[in-house]
Amino acid sequence: MxxxxxxxxxxxxxxxxxxxxxxxxxxxxxxKTDERRLKxxxxxxxxRAEQNxxxxxxxxxxxxxxxxxxxxxxxxxxxxQAKETELTEVMKIWQKLMLAVPNVPDISxxxxxxxxxxxxxxxxxxxxxxxxxxxxxxxxxLNLDLVDFDRGTKVAGFRGYFLKNEGALxxxxxxxxxxxxxxxxxxxPMLTPSLxxxxxxxxxxxxxxxxxxxxxTQDELYLAGTAEVPTMGYYMDEVIDRAQLPLKFVSxxxxxRREAGSHGKDTKGLIRLHEFFKxxxxxxxxxxxxxxxxxxxxxxxxxxxxxxxxxLPYRVVTNCGGDLGLGQVKKYDLEVWVPTxxxxxxxxxxxxxxxFQTRRLNIRYRDAEGKLRFAHSLNNTGVATPRxxxxxxxxxxxADGSVLVPVALQAYLGxxxxxxxxxxxD
Numbered sequence: 001m002x003x004x005x006x007x008x009x010x011x012x013x014x015x016x017x018x019x020x021x022x023x024x025x026x027x028x029x030x031x032k033t034d035e036r037r038l039k040x041x042x043x044x045x046x047x048r049a050e051q052n053x054x055x056x057x058x059x060x061x062x063x064x065x066x067x068x069x070x071x072x073x074x075x076x077x078x079x080x081q082a083k084e085t086e087l088t089e090v091m092k093i094w095q096k097l098m099l100a101v102p103n104v105p106d107i108s109x110x111x112x113x114x115x116x117x118x119x120x121x122x123x124x125x126x127x128x129x130x131x132x133x134x135x136x137x138x139x140x141x142l143n144l145d146l147v148d149f150d151r152g153t154k155v156a157g158f159r160g161y162f163l164k165n166e167g168a169l170x171x172x173x174x175x176x177x178x179x180x181x182x183x184x185x186x187x188x189p190m191l192t193p194s195l196x197x198x199x200x201x202x203x204x205x206x207x208x209x210x211x212x213x214x215x216x217t218q219d220e221l222y223l224a225g226t227a228e229v230p231t232m233g234y235y236m237d238e239v240i241d242r243a244q245l246p247l248k249f250v251s252x253x254x255x256x257r258r259e260a261g262s263h264g265k266d267t268k269g270l271i272r273l274h275e276f277f278k279x280x281x282x283x284x285x286x287x288x289x290x291x292x293x294x295x296x297x298x299x300x301x302x303x304x305x306x307x308x309x310x311x312l313p314y315r316v317v318t319n320c321g322g323d324l325g326l327g328q329v330k331k332y333d334l335e336v337w338v339p340t341x342x343x344x345x346x347x348x349x350x351x352x353x354x355x356f357q358t359r360r361l362n363i364r365y366r367d368a369e370g371k372l373r374f375a376h377s378l379n380n381t382g383v384a385t386p387r388x389x390x391x392x393x394x395x396x397x398x399a400d401g402s403v404l405v406p407v408a409l410q411a412y413l414g415x416x417x418x419x420x421x422x423x424x425x426d
Contacts, residue, residue, distance in 0.1 A: 001360045002101050004034060010104075017104040020321035022113050030097040037094050040087040047080040099208060103356045105321055106330040112320025115346075118333065119320070124304065125313030127337045132399045136340045137390040138269045141167055143401050144418055146393075147270070159259070159267075159274045163386060166418045170392065170405075171277070171385045173412035178279050178306050178383040179250060185302065187250040187281065192230035194254050195221045200233030203361035205327035205353075215256050227251035227280040228379045232357055235284065240365045240375065246285035246295070250382055253278065270386040271345065279382035284363065284375045292329075292352045292376045299380035300332050300350040306383055307347075309408040312391055313337040315344050327356040334381075336391040347388055350380035 007014055011027055018025045054073045061069050110119045141147040146167030152160035163171055183189055201207040201222055206214070206229065215223040224230055231251040240247070255278050259265075266272035281302060283295050300316065307314050319331040331351040335344035355374035358364070364372045396404040402419040410416050 001098055001356060002103065003359070004098065007031075007101060008034070013104055014101065018102050020105050020109065020111065021102050021324050021326075022322040023102050023326070025100055025102060026097075027101075030094070030101065033090065033094050033097055037087070037090050040083060040090055044080065044083050044087055047076060047083060051076050051080060096208075099202065099360075100326075103327045103329055103353065105324055105328070108318070109324065109330055110318060110320045113322035115319070115323045115333075117320040118317040118323055121316045121318050121332070123313075123315040124308060125311065125337070127313050128339050128395045130339070130397075130399075134339045134394060134397060135401065136269070137393045140393050140397055140401065140403060141270075141389075144403065144420060146170075146418070149268070156275070159272070161270065161273065161386075163389075166413065166415075167386075167389065169413050170389055170409065173409040174310075174383055174385055174388060174392075175252070175277070175279060176412050177309065177408055179252075181306055181309070182250040182279070182281065182302060182382055185248075187248045190227075190231065190234075190249050190251040192224075192227045192251045192253045194224050194230075194256070196224045196230050196233065197221060200229050200236065200361070203236060204229050204232050204357050205325060205360070209326055213258050215258060223256035224253060225255050225257045226379075227253040227255070227278055228282055231280065231282045232361060232363075232377060232379075235363045236361045238363060239372065240284065240363065242286070242365045242367065245365060245375070246283055246291075249280075249282045251280045251282060253280075255384075270390045273386070276384060276386060278384045281378075281380040281382050283378045284358070285378075286365065286367070287355055287373045287376050289354070292354060292378060295378050296330065296332075296350060296352045299378060300334070303334055303348045303350065303380055303382065307334065307336065310388075310392065310406045311408075312388075312395055314347075325351070327353045329354055329356075336388070337395065338391055339394045345387075345391070347384060347391065348381035350378075352376070352378040 008031060011031065015027055051073070054069060054076055057069050110117065112118065145165055146163065148162040148164060152162045179189060195217065198207060198220065201214070214225065230253065231249050255276050256274060259272055259274060281299050283299065285291055285295060304316070314334055314336045317333050317335060319333055324331055328351045331349060333346045334348035336347045338345045354376050357377045358374040363375050365375055367373050392406060393403050396406060398404065402417055405413050405416050405418060
């Protein structure tokens with residue numbers, strides 16, 4: 001959410017930002033609604049003042065005049081109730097429009113309407129080549145008994161899966177590798193709730209726009225699609241001690257997404273799932289653009305270092321305006337090479353928001369002058385499984401169908417190769 005004063009003073013900038021993000025937003029309607037809101041607020045305050053004055057007169061009046069004054073007071077009260085009812089309805093419209101105002105993208109964000117227009121920023125490693133025809137992660141993992149899709153579907157429905165044997169152990173190993181790296185860098189580890197109230201989803205910008213992507217329980221709770229949501233809710237409605245900033249968290253949770261808009265996409269395998277797991281990097285810091293940019297680069301570099309430890313070829317792309325969310329100022333995607341698809345696939349996202357989320361969540365701190373300010377927020381995927389396993393298995397496959405274990409994971413897994421007979425093969 002943006003400040004209404006900033007919105008009105010920078011209407012052209014907001015409109016340009018909405019166009020760049022390819023979002024349909026009627027700013028003129030918001031401004032007209034805000035003008036109506038302010039007029040009603042003034043009218044309500046005026047009538048309340050009249051009511052207070054009338055109450056004072058009634059208290060001081062003699063019995064003869066009191067009856068007339070009470071009748072006049074009833075008229076004032078009825079007028080107040082009517083205006084308050086009108087204000088309540090206008091406030092509902094105003095709040096809905098305010099939640100739809102897109103954040104202004106950074107000037108460095110490229111133009112474009114979809115992820116096809118994202119711009120490659122850099123690459124690392126050389127796309128893996130084989131002297132044999134490589135197999136998909138699906139075939140490799142089924143042959144090695146690392147995954148069971150049929151029973152996953154039987155138990156969990158479409159896109160259901162079980163990870164087994166070294167498939168499960170690989171997941172634990174990747175989590176521990178990422179956790180070790182980030183805790184060493186000063187990130188506070190957290191296990192976060194998966195069932196989350198509506199307020200943190202509104203605060204982070206996932207609601208009301210992405211309602212169809214979320215699973216909702218009968219208790220009016222939602223299943224989180226990322227640990228970003230509960231982690232950002234942690235300091236909701238609090239004033240943070242400035243001495244604590246920056247706050248850095250690496251939060252782990254199971255994640256749930258309906259994938260409502262992905263019909264027909266990646267219906268097999270481990271790329272697109274309804275349930276997965278993530279370690280998410282989250283930072284809260286002072287309201288300073290330069291610091292946010294610096295943190296953004298650091299978060300992205302942290303994720304890159306994990307991919308480099310795994311020796312997975314990848315590229316970093318700068319997301320175009322049409323591939324940004326409502327609140328994002330700028331976003332990078334990290335995409336890992338998938339040999340059988342002969343292309344890079346997104347595994348990590350790195351974003352910063354300025355005070356868009358914290359204003360919604362009412363997360364503040366006192367600056368050096370003691371003034372209350374909304375903090376800045378950022379987040380980035382530390383690692384997400386099992387999607388990353390698809391890239392690991394395909395890039396490390398051998399001609400006989402076995403899979404080498406990345407050196408960085410061997411100590412966690414206790415073996416160097418995964419083969420049909422399950423032998424350790426040190």
